Amino acid sequence: MDFLFTPWRYAYVTTANNPGGCVFCGLIQAKNDEEALVVHRAKYCFVVLNAFPYTSGHAMVVPYEHVDQLQKLSQPAAEEMMALSQRMEGVMRELYHPDGINLGMNLGKAAGAGVASHIHMHILPRWFADVNFMTSVGETRVLPEDLQTTYKRFREKF
Numbered sequence: 001m002d003f004l005f006t007p008w009r010y011a012y013v014t015t016a017n018n019p020g021g022c023v024f025c026g027l028i029q030a031k032n033d034e035e036a037l038v039v040h041r042a043k044y045c046f047v048v049l050n051a052f053p054y055t056s057g058h059a060m061v062v063p064y065e066h067v068d069q070l071q072k073l074s075q076p077a078a079e080e081m082m083a084l085s086q087r088m089e090g091v092m093r094e095l096y097h098p099d100g101i102n103l104g105m106n107l108g109k110a111a112g113a114g115v116a117s118h119i120h121m122h123i124l125p126r127w128f129a130d131v132n133f134m135t136s137v138g139e140t141r142v143l144p145e146d147l148q149t150t151y152k153r154f155r156e157k158f
Contacts, residue, residue, distance in 0.1 A: 024048075024062045024118040037151055040158040044077035045084055047158070049151055050122070056145040057096050058124040059154065061085050068117050069107060081121055088123045091157045098125030 027048055030036035037049040039059065050058040061084045063077040070078070089101055103123045106113040 022066060022118050023115055024120060025066055027062070028064055034151060034155075037147060039151060039154045040084070042080055042084060044074070044080040047084055047088060047154070049147055049154070050124075051147070053124070053147075055124055055126065057092055057098075057150055058122070059088055059092075061088065061121040061123065063119065066118050068119060070105065070119055073119065085121050085123055091154060092123065092125045095153050095157070096125040099128050100126045102126055 027036050027038055028046070030038060033039075033041070037051060038046055039049060040047040044065070045061055045063045048060050048062060050060055061081050063073055063081055065073060065077055067073050073081070085103060089103070092098060092101060101123060103121065105119060105121055107116075107119065109116045
């Protein structure tokens with residue numbers, strides 16, 4: 001197996017689930033939305049790009065409430081989370097013309113949550129050809145668009 005070194009991830013992996021170190025709670029307090037990759041702030045939730053995307057266009061809808069279970073989320077926040085997910089689906093379809101869209105949550109570490117203490121909805125465009133030899137053989141992802149370009153494209157739609 002080849003190794004791809006990503007030293008910038010160290011700050012994320014060492015603070016993501018620490019008390020007081022929640023990456024999403026930090027984004028809520030961010031002073032510069034573009035730097036924080038926060039695309040849109042609504043009343044109960046915000047939309048942010050995944051800083052370590054699986055594919056170009058990978059975004060998340062995150063409630064301001066710091067809860068670890070969907071059932072603990074207030075009804076207004078849950079409704080807004082779904083409304084923003086619907087809106088992001090439309091934005092992604094318009095901008096990227098994907099063959100499909102992945103939408104989902106990983107609740108708890110055993111379910112694959114990278115940030116288990118603060119729920120969030122992933123939404124990302126998918127294409128039939130996005131699983132190519134680089135991912136399956138080279139164990140490396142190739143992203144055709146940089147985060148700042150994705151940010152600007154999404155931000156314009158809000």
